[in-house]
Amino acid sequence: MNKKFISTFYFIQNLPKEKTAVAFSGGKDSLVVLHLASMAGIRKAVFSDTTIESQKVIDYAKEVSSAFGVEVEIARPRKTFFELLPLLGPPSTKNRWCCPTVKYQQMNEYARRNGIQIFLTGLRREESSRRRQYKEIDRNPMLPYLVEANPILDWTEQDVWDYIKDNALPLPPGYAEHPRNGCVLCPYKSETELEALQKEEPSIWEPFMAYLKEFAREQGLKDVEGFLKGGWRHYRAPQKRRVIYELPQEGLMKIADKANQKQLRILAEKQLNCVGCGACLSLCPKGALFLSEETGRIDVDASACTRCYDCLRASGENSLRGACIARNYSLAKQKVDASTILGPSKLVELNTTFYFSRL
Ligand code: SF4
Ligand code: SF4
Numbered sequence: 001m002n003k004k005f006i007s008t009f010y011f012i013q014n015l016p017k018e019k020t021a022v023a024f025s026g027g028k029d030s031l032v033v034l035h036l037a038s039m040a041g042i043r044k045a046v047f048s049d050t051t052i053e054s055q056k057v058i059d060y061a062k063e064v065s066s067a068f069g070v071e072v073e074i075a076r077p078r079k080t081f082f083e084l085l086p087l088l089g090p091p092s093t094k095n096r097w098c099c100p101t102v103k104y105q106q107m108n109e110y111a112r113r114n115g116i117q118i119f120l121t122g123l124r125r126e127e128s129s130r131r132r133q134y135k136e137i138d139r140n141p142m143l144p145y146l147v148e149a150n151p152i153l154d155w156t157e158q159d160v161w162d163y164i165k166d167n168a169l170p171l172p173p174g175y176a177e178h179p180r181n182g183c184v185l186c187p188y189k190s191e192t193e194l195e196a197l198q199k200e201e202p203s204i205w206e207p208f209m210a211y212l213k214e215f216a217r218e219q220g221l222k223d224v225e226g227f228l229k230g231g232w233r234h235y236r237a238p239q240k241r242r243v244i245y246e247l248p249q250e251g252l253m254k255i256a257d258k259a260n261q262k263q264l265r266i267l268a269e270k271q272l273n274c275v276g277c278g279a280c281l282s283l284c285p286k287g288a289l290f291l292s293e294e295t296g297r298i299d300v301d302a303s304a305c306t307r308c309y310d311c312l313r314a315s316g317e318n319s320l321r322g323a324c325i326a327r328n329y330s331l332a333k334q335k336v337d338a339s340t341i342l343g344p345s346k347l348v349e350l351n352t353t354f355y356f357s358r359l
């Protein structure tokens with residue numbers, strides 16, 4: 001083993017084993033990390049199945065798990081990509097609702113269930129200019145209250161291939177010539193790569209294209225061909241679909257202590273727009289948020305809630321865009337008329353009995 005490999009191994013070995021899991025993507029970089037972690041005695045890993053992953057990669061993740069003696073859990077989101085698609089519109093670089101809902105949501109839940117505080121990744125600086133800024137121990141805004149450890153950040157691509165060769169690590173079939181992993185219709189992939197994936201993954205692409213065609217027709221888009229050929233990747237959903245919703249005055253928003261009006265408006269809009277994606281559950285450090293079985297919408301266990309309002313912060317560390325995916329991205333977004341809660345005569349009654357579910 002060369003020096004770089006040895007120091008990476010010691011870095012991983014010094015992490016608290018019971019609190020660390022590998023975030024395994026099925027690609028060559030995370031394969032190296034999975035192997036090093038297994039040698040260092042880390043026994044947990046999670047593969048986040050976004051429901052738009054290639055079945056071949058999922059099968060491979062299961063096989064690697066038994067080969068390395070690491071328990072790789074295939075974690076799935078609460079709502080699939082295709083369940084959320086008609087509600088939130090085409091995923092794009094300007095409408096990126098999918099990462100928090102179908103990729104990171106289940107990783108947050110996996111971490112909470114298993115007492116994990118650190119995710120080991122296979123990120124490398126060489127891969128992009130953004131990644132050049134990453135640190136060995138870093139934060140990911142999509143994984144609140146967790147840290148990411150990036151042990152092969154300074155490895156080169158050649159280091160990775162050397163390690164794979166030296167240790168005879170198994171890659172997914174055909175990967176070395178034709179690397180494929182991650183979501184098969186990611187808007188961040190190149191057009192060439194997406195064209196190839198359309199042919200390779202028809203069971204995902206055909207329903208997606210059918211949806212895009214219907215969406216283009218409904219929206220009356222002018223350049224339908226350009227949209228279908230790849231324009232969808234940078235599409236921004238129209239703002240005109242927002243409607244103003246007036247809150248009922250009767251029994252309005254009784255919430256404890258210090259919540260300010262902005263938070264109250266966010267709270268109401270979360271409840272009104274909630275599509276049950278589960279992305280905001282991880283925002284609560286106390287685990288007080290849940291999806292109601294009765295309504296399928298966000299709700300709170302008032303006995304566990306400490307009224308910190310972390311779940312109502314629209315920006316900043318450990319927050320979700322707009323504090324809620326549907327509030328931010330839903331095609332049929334409902335906004336609360338601020339005057340219904342901001343007028344001095346309508347100020348909120350300080351009472352804990354009402355919260356999310358009682359609007
Ligand atoms: S399609 Fe791309 S942007 Fe969406 S969840 Fe997958 S990786 Fe994230
Ligand atoms: S409140 Fe918003 S983020 Fe939370 S589960 Fe509902 S839609 Fe998802």
Ligand code: SF4
Nearest residue numbers: 284305306308309311
């Ligand atoms: S306000 Fe309550 S539900 Fe929201 S994050 Fe804080 S403790 Fe959790």
